[in-house]
Amino acid sequence: MYKVTIENKVIETDENLSVDDLVKNNFTNIKPVAAKINGALVDMSEIINKDSSIELINSSDEQGLEIIRHTCAHVFGHAIKQLYPDTKMVIGPTIDNGFYYDIYAKESISEKDLASIESLMKKLAKKNYKIIREVVTKKRAQSVFRERKEDYKLKLIEDITDNEVIAIYHHEEYIDMCRGPHLTSTRELNYFKLMKISGSYWKGDSNNEQLQRIYGTAWDTKDNLKAYLHKLEEAEKRDHRKIGQKLDLFHFQEESPGMVFWHDNGWKIFNIVKDFITSYLRNYNYKIINTPQILDKSLWKKSGHLDKFSDLIFDVSSENKEYAIKPMSCPGHIQVYNQGLKSYRDLPLKFAEFGIVHRNEPSGTLHGLMRIRAFTQDDAHIFCTPGQIENEIKILIKTIYDIYKQFGFHEIKVELSTRPEKRVGSEEIWDKSEDALKKALDSSNIEWQLNNGDGAFYGPKIDFSLKDSLERVWQLGTIQLDFSMPTRLNANYVDENGDKVAPVMIHRAILGSLERFVGILIEEYAGDLPLWLSPTHVVVMNISENQEVHCQKLSKKLNNMGIISIPDLRNEKISYKIREHSMKRVPYLVVIGDKEVESNQISLRTRTGDDLGVMDVDKFVKMVETLVESKSVVLKN
RNA sequence: GCCACCUUAGCUCAGUUGGCCAGAGCAGGGGUUUUGUAAACCUCAGGUCGUCAGUUCGAAUCUGACAGGUGGCUCCA
Numbered sequence: 001m002y003k004v005t006i007e008n009k010v011i012e013t014d015e016n017l018s019v020d021d022l023v024k025n026n027f028t029n030i031k032p033v034a035a036k037i038n039g040a041l042v043d044m045s046e047i048i049n050k051d052s053s054i055e056l057i058n059s060s061d062e063q064g065l066e067i068i069r070h071t072c073a074h075v076f077g078h079a080i081k082q083l084y085p086d087t088k089m090v091i092g093p094t095i096d097n098g099f100y101y102d103i104y105a106k107e108s109i110s111e112k113d114l115a116s117i118e119s120l121m122k123k124l125a126k127k128n129y130k131i132i133r134e135v136v137t138k139k140r141a142q143s144v145f146r147e148r149k150e151d152y153k154l155k156l157i158e159d160i161t162d163n164e165v166i167a168i169y170h171h172e173e174y175i176d177m178c179r180g181p182h183l184t185s186t187r188e189l190n191y192f193k194l195m196k197i198s199g200s201y202w203k204g205d206s207n208n209e210q211l212q213r214i215y216g217t218a219w220d221t222k223d224n225l226k227a228y229l230h231k232l233e234e235a236e237k238r239d240h241r242k243i244g245q246k247l248d249l250f251h252f253q254e255e256s257p258g259m260v261f262w263h264d265n266g267w268k269i270f271n272i273v274k275d276f277i278t279s280y281l282r283n284y285n286y287k288i289i290n291t292p293q294i295l296d297k298s299l300w301k302k303s304g305h306l307d308k309f310s311d312l313i314f315d316v317s318s319e320n321k322e323y324a325i326k327p328m329s330c331p332g333h334i335q336v337y338n339q340g341l342k343s344y345r346d347l348p349l350k351f352a353e354f355g356i357v358h359r360n361e362p363s364g365t366l367h368g369l370m371r372i373r374a375f376t377q378d379d380a381h382i383f384c385t386p387g388q389i390e391n392e393i394k395i396l397i398k399t400i401y402d403i404y405k406q407f408g409f410h411e412i413k414v415e416l417s418t419r420p421e422k423r424v425g426s427e428e429i430w431d432k433s434e435d436a437l438k439k440a441l442d443s444s445n446i447e448w449q450l451n452n453g454d455g456a457f458y459g460p461k462i463d464f465s466l467k468d469s470l471e472r473v474w475q476l477g478t479i480q481l482d483f484s485m486p487t488r489l490n491a492n493y494v495d496e497n498g499d500k501v502a503p504v505m506i507h508r509a510i511l512g513s514l515e516r517f518v519g520i521l522i523e524e525y526a527g528d529l530p531l532w533l534s535p536t537h538v539v540v541m542n543i544s545e546n547q548e549v550h551c552q553k554l555s556k557k558l559n560n561m562g563i564i565s566i567p568d569l570r571n572e573k574i575s576y577k578i579r580e581h582s583m584k585r586v587p588y589l590v591v592i593g594d595k596e597v598e599s600n601q602i603s604l605r606t607r608t609g610d611d612l613g614v615m616d617v618d619k620f621v622k623m624v625e626t627l628v629e630s631k632s633v634v635l636k637n
Numbered sequence: 638g639c640c641a642c643c644u645u646a647g648c649u650c651a652g653u654u655g656g657c658c659a660g661a662g663c664a665g666g667g668g669u670u671u672u673g674u675a676a677a678c679c680u681c682a683g684g685u686c687g688u689c690a691g692u693u694c695g696a697a698u699c700u701g702a703c704a705g706g707u708g709g710c711u712c713c714a
Contacts, residue, residue, distance in 0.1 A: 196708055200640080210710085327714070357714095543674095575675060578675055
């Protein structure tokens with residue numbers, strides 16, 4: 001007899017009773033998918049062998065969903081082995097909203113095949129077969145998977161230490177290895193869908209063999225599955241590439257892959273963002289400079305870039321000289337720093353540049369504005385003494401947060417990357433600088449994650465990332481410490497003792513790539529940019545020919561008052577014009593008929609269809625000014 | 638770069654198992670209409686079906702190479 005506390009009840013149980021039996025015997029209407037016995041996550045089939053406190057995991061719980069997804073991956077394995085018996089199973093973990101399974105198969109699986117795999121999965125799941133957990137020794141696991149010719153599972157078993165528990169799960173004739181827990185039958189597995197297929201590599205290393213990865217999603221209810229698929233559809237509508245075309249912001253074409261052709265509207269947004277950053281630079285004592293696009297390769301050799309990143313550098317030659325198109329601005333900035341002798345009293349010295357850099361990124365990595373081959377960085381380099389690092393970093397973190405907030409971003413992912421295996425500089429310097437970054441982060445009162453070993457070869461860094469509409473994470477801001485390049489490129493200053501020493505260099509970008517940032521902005525707002533970022537504020541439309549002159553005058557007047565205005569005097573019905581400009585997401589639409597001319601007022605509505613009524617021009621101007629000034633996301637106050 | 642898929646008019650898309658001059662809507666031109674808050678009407682024009690080869694009596698449709706793109710993987714100073 002064991003005493004079990006479960007669902008606020010204390011129950012005495014017989015020996016050899018599973019959690020599943022216990023629940024069935026004592027409760028109706030609950031169908032947990034797993035349980036925690038004294039805090040340890042277990043299958044429902046787990047036998048209770050001591051006095052316990054049991055917590056039930058339901059399918060709608062986060063952990064419950066994960067179990068459903070994990071089991072769904074197994075059922076995928078079950079199906080794929082029936083359809084393609086020679087397939088070797090690799091790994092099938094859960095991810096946000098679903099799971100994937102990496103497989104090695106001679107046949108190449110295409111998206112068209114997913115339907116048949118999925119329908120077999122459905123058929124298997126419908127059988128409500130029992131999923132049986134078996135705890136095995138390492139030896140037994142090896143013999144099971146050797147017999148099944150699961151080469152990759154065997155490799156995985158090798159990595160398991162002897163004192164770890166190995167469990168295998170029987171899905172009829174299919175066997176998979178997993179820590180668990182899993183569903184005890186396919187009964188709870190009804191709402192799933194195979195989504196897409198892609199290549200992947202064994203152990204994530206592109207030198208290893210190519211695997212095929214199938215992605216799926218799985219949910220506890222039909223509604224949740226539907227809602228998820230609907231959410232994806234909605235997210236796709238926010239795609240900056242689609243909106244960019246619809247709103248006439250930019251385009252790409254194959255003669256210049258990965259490089260943007262900015263149109264008038266898009267370039268206006270770009271420049272609003274750029275001007276905003278410029279005003280910040282002035283307030284923080286940056287010197288705004290500009291350095292050449294093309295520099296002799298010898299400089300890139302000296303800086304270390306050529307050895308490390310030659311694949312990504314575009315090069316040109318002229319008159320027997322070899323040049324590189326700059327992939328970053330830092331060597332150029334050091335050349336500016338090196339002009340004239342610097343004293344410790346000059347530091348910190350901050351050089352900023354909206355540097356246009358070219359990087360020959362692999363074709364498969366290009367992605368709209370987010371990953372391109374030519375982009376503009378809001379790049380700056382702070383030359384300072386070691387003692388100034390922490391304070392400068394603190395200022396930067398604060399500024400980055402402040403600027404992101406003004407654009408309406410709040411969910412920022414922050415990562416500290418520490419020393420990589422291949423690096424330059426002494427351990428002492430790395431200790432100190434990592435410590436300085438940590439201290440600055442902690443005192444900034446923000447959440448951050450450690451990304452061990454992912455720093456640059458010349459120093460540790462802090463990265464700031466935002467998500468796009470499909471939750472893909474893109475890095476924007478970065479703060480990187482560099483102890484190498486100043487020395488390599490002979491930068492120095494005279495310290496208090498009269499000695500020449502190398503300054504510390506802080507590479508930092510706030511928005512990162514302006515192109516990427518504009519892409520993120522478009523997706524965040526689905527094209528409905530806040531007023532202050534809108535390429536056009538207002539369209540002035542006439543009802544008929546009578547008001548033509550008045551409209552032209554009014555539009556000019558608004559422009560002169562700092563409100564970006566265009567007239568629309570076409571011979572079209574007013575509803576036609578309204579529809580068109582609404583779809584172009586122009587924030588304000590002004591309608592001028594005889595009545596408005598008469599009273600010298602405007603009739604105003606917003607792109608979202610709100611009627612703001614008739615008002616005086618001055619009142620409208622004041623309203624726009626206030627909203628632009630406050631960087632408001634709404635269109636009325 | 639790797640794996641899978643996609644590429645038809647300015648845009649969004651049809652085009653059945655290869656078969657008469659390749660279709661539609663929107664956009665564009667020309668007309669009519671002078672219009673009151675999300676699409677007026679008529680009419681005209683527009684495409685070597687991504688490129689280049691091949692198979693075939695015949696290719697948008699089949700095959701191959703290349704280019705660009707999409708989704709991932711790897712990478713991302």
